[in-house]
Amino acid sequence: MQYKQCLACGRSFTLRPQSPQQTYCSAPSCQRERKRQWQHDRLKSDPDYQDNQARAQQAWSQRNPDYWREYRASHPKYVERNRALQQERNAKAMVAPIAKMDASTPVIPLPSGIYHLRLVTEDGIAKMDVWTVEITVHSSECKPDVDIAKR
Numbered sequence: 001m002q003y004k005q006c007l008a009c010g011r012s013f014t015l016r017p018q019s020p021q022q023t024y025c026s027a028p029s030c031q032r033e034r035k036r037q038w039q040h041d042r043l044k045s046d047p048d049y050q051d052n053q054a055r056a057q058q059a060w061s062q063r064n065p066d067y068w069r070e071y072r073a074s075h076p077k078y079v080e081r082n083r084a085l086q087q088e089r090n091a092k093a094m095v096a097p098i099a100k101m102d103a104s105t106p107v108i109p110l111p112s113g114i115y116h117l118r119l120v121t122e123d124g125i126a127k128m129d130v131w132t133v134e135i136t137v138h139s140s141e142c143k144p145d146v147d148i149a150k151r
């Protein structure tokens with residue numbers, strides 16, 4: 001007999017010969033977890049399934065317009081937790097632009113010197129003309145000064 005470890009609860013279970021690919025034990029909570037995981041993976045990988053689920057949820061909401069209002073009224077802790085999570089997200093969103101500006105500072109270390117430039121067209125073909133240019137970096141804060149002379 002073969003044993004396997006359940007992905008949900010971690011307990012080992014006997015593998016049945018008719019389902020050698022089984023990764024969850026037969027406990028109802030582990031089977032729910034297996035289904036939840038399957039739906040999660042499917043939502044990510046299957047646009048049709050995603051679309052279908054969205055439509056089903058929308059239709060259900062239209063049939064049960066008061067559900068969430070009543071749920072919130074009878075579950076104050078749920079409301080409180082959601083509010084705290086939203087405030088956290090809002091705080092992060094306000095910090096994000098500052099972090100972004102830092103990250104986008106260009107860090108291309110182009111040293112001063114003589115360079116050969118060759119024009120490459122959109123189809124990837126290099127033109128015959130070669131330019132010899134001297135590039136002098138005056139400051140890392142602004143664009144380098146470029147002197148061009150055709151050879």
Ligand SMILES: [Zn+2]
Binds near residue numbers: 024
């Ligand atoms: Zn299990």
